[in-house]
Amino acid sequence: MNLHYSPPVDKLLTYGDARHFRQWPNYLELGLTREHIPELIRMATDKELNWADSESLEVWAPLHAWRALGQLRAQEAIEPLMELFANSEDDDWVGTNLPDVYGMIGATAIPALARYQADSSHGLFPRIYAAQSLERIGNTHPEARAECVSRLTEQLSHFTENDPTFNAFLISHLVDLGAVESLSTIREAFEQEGVDLTIQGDLEDVEIALGLRERRSTPAAYPSFLEKRFSGQATAVSSPETIRKEPKVGRNDPCPCGSGKKYKKCCLR
Numbered sequence: 001m002n003l004h005y006s007p008p009v010d011k012l013l014t015y016g017d018a019r020h021f022r023q024w025p026n027y028l029e030l031g032l033t034r035e036h037i038p039e040l041i042r043m044a045t046d047k048e049l050n051w052a053d054s055e056s057l058e059v060w061a062p063l064h065a066w067r068a069l070g071q072l073r074a075q076e077a078i079e080p081l082m083e084l085f086a087n088s089e090d091d092d093w094v095g096t097n098l099p100d101v102y103g104m105i106g107a108t109a110i111p112a113l114a115r116y117q118a119d120s121s122h123g124l125f126p127r128i129y130a131a132q133s134l135e136r137i138g139n140t141h142p143e144a145r146a147e148c149v150s151r152l153t154e155q156l157s158h159f160t161e162n163d164p165t166f167n168a169f170l171i172s173h174l175v176d177l178g179a180v181e182s183l184s185t186i187r188e189a190f191e192q193e194g195v196d197l198t199i200q201g202d203l204e205d206v207e208i209a210l211g212l213r214e215r216r217s218t219p220a221a222y223p224s225f226l227e228k229r230f231s232g233q234a235t236a237v238s239s240p241e242t243i244r245k246e247p248k249v250g251r252n253d254p255c256p257c258g259s260g261k262k263y264k265k266c267c268l269r
Contacts, residue, residue, distance in 0.1 A: 003058065008032055009039045012064040014057050018093070027068035037074045040065045045080050050087065063093050070101035078102075078109045082116055085126035095129050103136030107144035110137060114151040120161075128169045131155065135173035145177060153182040159194040168199035175200060175209045183210070197222035 003013055008031040015025075032040070043049065043065040052059040066084070069077040081098060088094040102109045116122060117130040131152060138148030155162070156170040167189050174182045183206075189195050190203040200206060202222060207213045 005039060005043060009036050009043060009065075012043065012061045012068070015064050016057060016060065018060050018063050024067055024071075026071070027064065028071055032068050032072065034072060034074070037069065037072060037076050040069050040072075040074070041077050041080045044069060044077070045083055050084075050091070063097060066101050067097065070104035073105055075105060075108045078105060078112050082112065082130070085116070085129050086123065088125050088129055089123070095125065095132075099129060099133040099136045102133035103140040106137060106141050107147065110134065110144065110147055110151060113137075114155075117151075117155055124163055124166060127166060131166075131170055131173050135176050138177050149174065149177050149179045149182060152177075153179070153185050156182070156185050156189060159185075159189040159192065162194070164194055164196040165199065167194050168196040171195065171206060172200040175206060178210065180210050180212065183207075183212070 003010075005013065011030050012027075044062045046062060049058055050062050062084075066077070066081055069081070081101065084091075084094050084098060102113065113130045113133050117127045117134070119127070122130075134148045134151055138145040152170055152174050156167060156174070159167045162170070171186050171189070174186065186206060187203060190206075195202075200209070202220065204213065204216045204218065205220075208215070
């Protein structure tokens with residue numbers, strides 16, 4: 001493995017297991033500046049490092065690099081980092097970190113992220129993470145909120161072409177942005193049965209989340225995520241009592257894995 005990186009970027013090779021950090025460190029304290037952006041991009045996208053021995057310290061270096069790029073607001077990293085979305089099925093850290101990185105980089109990333117989410121040649125969850133990155137930008141930079149809402153709503157307007165799960169996450173991201181102005185498109189997607197109801201719920205749930213109604217007027221008529229999961233594994237469940245013993249976690253509750261994220265944005269996927 002070629003581990004030739006110059007100081008201070010090379011410090012990230014042995015910076016440590018990210019699971020041991022409760023919060024993102026301030027990587028700029030290592031002396032990282034804008035002049036190190038090209039080398040940080042090389043490290044973040046280094047295939048040898050990304051697929052290094054899972055017990056090594058080096059395997060964590062790309063994650064530290066892309067976090068540092070976020071702290072540097074590195075616009076140069078917008079396109080290169082999108083290559084990592086394709087790794088999201090094998091690397092959970094991509095989904096839990098890259099949207100935050102783009103949230104730090106800010107509005108200049110919106111056009112590229114919008115193009116990525118619209119490109120059906122990409123996988124489902126890479127596109128979901130690109131959409132989530134738009135939500136993070138909108139919530140981190142209020143001046144960019146309207147454009148992020150517009151881009152997400154435009155993508156949702158293609159609900160007949162989108163995967164229902166993708167539609168559900170687009171709606172979830174719009175709810176997180178408080179996008180009442182997108183309700184007509186959201187309502188149409190539900191009316192045309194183009195939404196996976198196990199992610200954000202049905203239209204009444206969305207209206208409650210947006211503050212447009214206080215409570216449901218009808219009982220929920222869709223299965224919870226856990227019910228859906230178990231219904232597909234009937235042979236593995238011995239009795240209804242077994243299902244009831246499974247911990248009940250709401251979509252907007254903190255994820256039981258301890259990530260600090262909402263369940264719908266973490267292990268629900």
